[in-house]
Amino acid sequence: DGGITQSPKYLFRKEGQNVTLSCEQNLNHDAMYWYRQDPGQGLRLIYYSQIVNDFQKGDIAEGYSVSREKKESFPLTVTSAQKNPTAFYLCASSPGTGETQYFGPGTRLLVL
Amino acid sequence: GQSLEQPSEVTAVEGAIVQINCTYQTSGFYGLSWYQQHDGGAPTFLSYNALDGLEETGRFSSFLSRSDSYGYLLLQELQMKDSASYFCALSSNTGKLIFGQGTTLQVKP
Numbered sequence: 001d002g003g004i005t006q007s008p009k010y011l012f013r014k015e016g017q018n019v020t021l022s023c024e025q026n027l028n029h030d031a032m033y034w035y036r037q038d039p040g041q042g043l044r045l046i047y048y049s050q051i052v053n054d055f056q057k058g059d060i061a062e063g064y065s066v067s068r069e070k071k072e073s074f075p076l077t078v079t080s081a082q083k084n085p086t087a088f089y090l091c092a093s094s095p096g097t098g099e100t101q102y103f104g105p106g107t108r109l110l111v112l
Numbered sequence: 113g114q115s116l117e118q119p120s121e122v123t124a125v126e127g128a129i130v131q132i133n134c135t136y137q138t139s140g141f142y143g144l145s146w147y148q149q150h151d152g153g154a155p156t157f158l159s160y161n162a163l164d165g166l167e168e169t170g171r172f173s174s175f176l177s178r179s180d181s182y183g184y185l186l187l188q189e190l191q192m193k194d195s196a197s198y199f200c201a202l203s204s205n206t207g208k209l210i211f212g213q214g215t216t217l218q219v220k221p
Contacts, residue, residue, distance in 0.1 A: 033209075035211075041213060041214070042199060042211040042212055042213040042214050043155070043199070043211040044211075045208055045209075045210075048207075048208060050207065058208065090154060090155070097207035097208070098142055098143075098203045098204075098207050098208075098209070099203075100145065100157050100160055101157070101209055102157065103154040103155050103156070104154060105153070105154050106153075106154050
C-alpha cells in the first residue's frame, strides 16, 4: 500500500533530551513537510523539503532540525532547545511544493 | 503577509446543510484547499479550488471567489460522522501551505 508512515505513535521526552520522529513515504513525492499542532489549534509549519538534500525553515523552526538524505525519508529531531515540545507532530508529502498534501497518522510527543 | 480566517465552531443537525466560510489575505494566490480532521487523527484532503466557482465531490462542495478572497465548504445531508474539524489552507507562490485555525463542526441528532 502506498502512503506515509510515522513512528512512533507516542513518544516521551525527558528534560534535556533530543528525540527523533520518523517519517517515511512510498508515494514517490518530491516534497515533504513537518507540522506541529497544539490542542484546538491549526497546523504550524516547522520545516519543509522540496527535494532531496535540501530543506527550508518554516514558521516555527527554532528548537528543531531535519535531514533529507533520501527521497522517502524526512526525520525530525526535537532538540533540548525546544522548551515546549508537547504537541501532535504531523508529517506530510506532496508531488511538488504547493500541491495537495497527504498526511501521516502523526506522533504525539509528551514531556516527562 | 498571509492569513486565513474561519469560524471556530459550527453546530448543525443531522440531515441538514452547513456552510463553513474562509476568508484569506495573500499575494501570489495559487489555490484554496479544504481538509477534514477527526479528533486525534490526521488531516485528510477534501477539495481544492484554483479557479472561481463550485467544485462538487459527493456530499461535499467547495466554492471560491478570488475577487472576494473568499471560499466556503458546503456539507450536505449531514451525518454524525461529519463531526470533525475542517481547515481551509492557502497555496501561494511561497510553495508552502498555510492553514487556518480550523472550524469545529458538531453534528447533533
